[in-house]
Amino acid sequence: MQDNIKNYTLENGLQVYFLKDSKKHNVEVNLVVKFGGLDKDFLIDGKEVRFCDGMAHLLEHYTLEASEYGLLMQQFNKRYMYSNGYTNKFRTLYFFNAVKYVDEGLELLIKGIHKPDFTNERLDFIKNAIREEIRMTRDSRSRRLLELIVSQLFRKLSYRSVIGTISEIDAITLDEVKKAFKALYIPKNEMIFVSGNFNEEEMLDKIKKLYCELEFETHDVKRISIDEPKEVSKQKEKLVFPVAEPIYQLTFKLDVGKLSNEDQARLFFYLDIFLDANFSKLSKIYSQLKEENVIKRGIDTDNIMFHRYWLISIGAFTEKKDRLKEVVLDRIKHPIFNKDDYDLLLNEIKMKAVLREEHLSSVMDNLINNITLLDYYHLDDIEFLDKLTFEEYQSFINALDFSQYIETEVVDYEK
Numbered sequence: 001m002q003d004n005i006k007n008y009t010l011e012n013g014l015q016v017y018f019l020k021d022s023k024k025h026n027v028e029v030n031l032v033v034k035f036g037g038l039d040k041d042f043l044i045d046g047k048e049v050r051f052c053d054g055m056a057h058l059l060e061h062y063t064l065e066a067s068e069y070g071l072l073m074q075q076f077n078k079r080y081m082y083s084n085g086y087t088n089k090f091r092t093l094y095f096f097n098a099v100k101y102v103d104e105g106l107e108l109l110i111k112g113i114h115k116p117d118f119t120n121e122r123l124d125f126i127k128n129a130i131r132e133e134i135r136m137t138r139d140s141r142s143r144r145l146l147e148l149i150v151s152q153l154f155r156k157l158s159y160r161s162v163i164g165t166i167s168e169i170d171a172i173t174l175d176e177v178k179k180a181f182k183a184l185y186i187p188k189n190e191m192i193f194v195s196g197n198f199n200e201e202e203m204l205d206k207i208k209k210l211y212c213e214l215e216f217e218t219h220d221v222k223r224i225s226i227d228e229p230k231e232v233s234k235q236k237e238k239l240v241f242p243v244a245e246p247i248y249q250l251t252f253k254l255d256v257g258k259l260s261n262e263d264q265a266r267l268f269f270y271l272d273i274f275l276d277a278n279f280s281k282l283s284k285i286y287s288q289l290k291e292e293n294v295i296k297r298g299i300d301t302d303n304i305m306f307h308r309y310w311l312i313s314i315g316a317f318t319e320k321k322d323r324l325k326e327v328v329l330d331r332i333k334h335p336i337f338n339k340d341d342y343d344l345l346l347n348e349i350k351m352k353a354v355l356r357e358e359h360l361s362s363v364m365d366n367l368i369n370n371i372t373l374l375d376y377y378h379l380d381d382i383e384f385l386d387k388l389t390f391e392e393y394q395s396f397i398n399a400l401d402f403s404q405y406i407e408t409e410v411v412d413y414e415k
Contacts, residue, residue, distance in 0.1 A: 054164020
């Protein structure tokens, strides 16, 4: 599958990726801006600029809802196309999926995103929608818990949420929005991914032509790297939130900055296998904790990247947090490595990779994730997964430093 992906870098710096499949009837186009919730500190034309939490997300709303073309998604819908956009920690992404009118969709996407109508009235309209979205997140336990965990883990890195806070959104000025847009919505900070049934030569020419018809300002933009220490900020914290049973969670801060980009991609799968083998419902720990009545449901695990750190969370609903902590830390210190379990879990991962190839959008999602998350310009395809070995799996896990971790609880108001 990797061999079927073609990459072009245009003179303006735009990177274009094609994955053609003539058996498909549709075409999906993704426009990625390398500006996400974590991107805040920049040198723009030699001056330090710090954008607040929520700026990337606000720009996503602005470009979709305040374009010179009007509401862009309405324009796509009129042409029977499915379209949307989203912002996460690492990127802002816009896409459409179409069977017909692909040329019109391409123009709407590229020109529409790059032609917002900057007025204070439109900015106020966008802010109102985002304020309501922020208010709704206060009812989300997972978002509140993530904010708390990040504040515990990091000393210098600041990240409340992709959408920011109401006070931060209120304070954003039109000049700041325009500055962020003109500095970051430029070809060399963007990528376009096209998959499905299309003519590659014609598609590339159309993309070049559309970008040539746009005007971009020239700015010297550099991201400022924050030197975050490996030590956690605060080891214990509690969130008061309505829950039927208390939640206890351990989150480990693993510094993987010295690993190559490819090794970090491999580590992602090794960590998944490690967590499943040692903490899933098939593990001995699960049976043990169920028998001791420490847990009534399963053990929840998560594995995400945050700058140069992998964050590994292990937790459960429990009234016996001390026992859960004791067992989890002991297993982290003395992990079980079983070749049969490894082979079984790796085969499951390979099966998912094979099934993913049926949907070109899923393949492109994988490539986009690797590029924006790890700066790794390859797919996690079968050829890549076949290079993983049980011996390397043990070596990678044993080399990790699990000494930096935090404890987070969620308790009910009445308890």
